[in-house]
Amino acid sequence: MDVEDSSGTVVSFAFDQHQVDALLYHPLTARAHMEQKPAILRLHGILGNLLDETEHDLPAVLAAAGYSCLTMNTLLANLGLFFGFGIFDDAMAQIAAGCQFLRQLGFEQIVVAGHGLGGCMAIRYGALVSDSATPSDIMGIIAVATPYSMPETIRRRWGRFGSEPSYDEVYRRAQRLFKPRPEERATHDEIIAIKRARGDTARPEHTDIYTLKTWWALAGPEAEGAEVYRHIGQIRLPLLLVHGAQDDLIERSEFAALSRLASQSGNPHVTAIELDANHTFDGKHEELGQRMIRWLTERYG
């Protein structure tokens, strides 16, 4: 039997009365290393977690080059979107706690990186940090396979496959929870399964699952936190955007528009690269890692 031994260590840190789980790679303790090289805080995609394939391979590549990685499970990890507690904006404080955890380990520089939904979170967090008057040790943002706007991407995808229920129908149901009309009785949160959300069958792999609350915060038309285009221009940190040319979820035009917005906002440190990869960068994690390492090395040594 072939057994793969991860070099990572499962760790946890406290946040808001509970423990956040994370996978720490290459926990070097040499003082000089921690001062000179940033640690990479990695954020998963939709339904992802610290055991994901994308989270599994890439940190090992980065760690081999001396970049320690912490892949954390946010509120949106695992089943967070399904059971109501995975609220996009609430994850920002969790990311801050992840950064604080890295500081307590001794790291003095942090780069926040995310894939898909994680890219949305990384950019939102980067904008918040850039907007703060307080000096920050967040040194850069990496966003891989990131949509121009998560709500718009989801609405377009649902429309393309003829989802059941439709985007507008879900919006009307969610409005009864968040903005009931005077004649409507307010409803409670509940789970919704959307068939034909990501493919042309009713099969599970083409089905999206949310609750009305998690959908509202991530995919609804008023989910400003997940509208990446609103925030990317506020980032004043070095920014690396990576797109997979074979990505069937994120269009190249989205990547180009985000790159343009970031550059036109006056941020002189925007890098945009495209690799021959699909959305999850299957089989391309080594190449992705090497491109990240080159970008990191050019900026941080």
Next chain:
Amino acid sequence: MSTIPIHAPQRLLRFRAADGFLISALLVTNASSSPADMLQIPILLQVPGMIGHFLARGTPRLLPHALLAHGFHSLSINTRLASAGQMTSHGIFDDTIHDLDAAIELLVQQGFQKIFLLGYSLGASMVVHWAAHRQHPRVRGLILEGVGFSLPDSHRTRWEKWGSSPTYTEVYERAKAILGADPYHAPDDEVFVVYQASGSSREPIHSEIYTYKTWWFMIGPEAHQAMTHRHIATVTVPVLLLRGAHDELVESWEPEALARIVHAAGRANIRVRQIPGAGHDCMENPEAMVQEIVQMMSERPAAFDDEENGNKSAR
């Protein structure tokens, strides 16, 4: 802020079941002894429950460290039914036997000599299913925490109690229509939500999510492999049944009835323990829970000897 790591020393492992399913696992070992002695220390193979995983709160998360404090190793696995497995077509209960096969093969390959299996809730049903179909000389006993008499019956009863929407019968009819005559190989499957499945509201906390295929093999009326009472009599190794005294999901008669089935089959190597001050998760009373497990995993479980001599423990 807590210090790292969550369990020490630990190894995060990945390996494949015979059918290719990728299993993640966390191995926590007592490294204080020599390598040769280490392999003589009993190891607990832990299987989490419904939508659980090896970092889920309660038993899956807490037990490895508690056992380590008593010198025991553990391997906690994410089966194909872990996390969102039951919401994908590959989370088939019957196939979890391959996951346990692979985990045991891994432990044997690593050289561990004394293996105990602990299943929590749904995981307990998986463990019984495995032990009813497999024997391995290094597997010394089963620990079943929060196990129901029959997973399908428990769910049907609960859904009826709360007036689920859709009803159990409605789901069954729909499942037959979608899956056809050969559910395992059915090309079609769908996700569905059951509201008011475990409480009086439609809110997520009282809802359950399955696919028709995963439901069919885990909860449906023809989910024969998940009906623990059908299989437990064929288990040959000692069995410890643990139930939290305040468990709202498993009634007190259920483990007792399972024990009676084993006794009726002519074996005395099963015992039931109610854990005071605990609900479905017995680690709500960690001292009592760990004490029972430590006793089970020790060389000579005294209570079993008593029972085998006809002196049923008074505890």
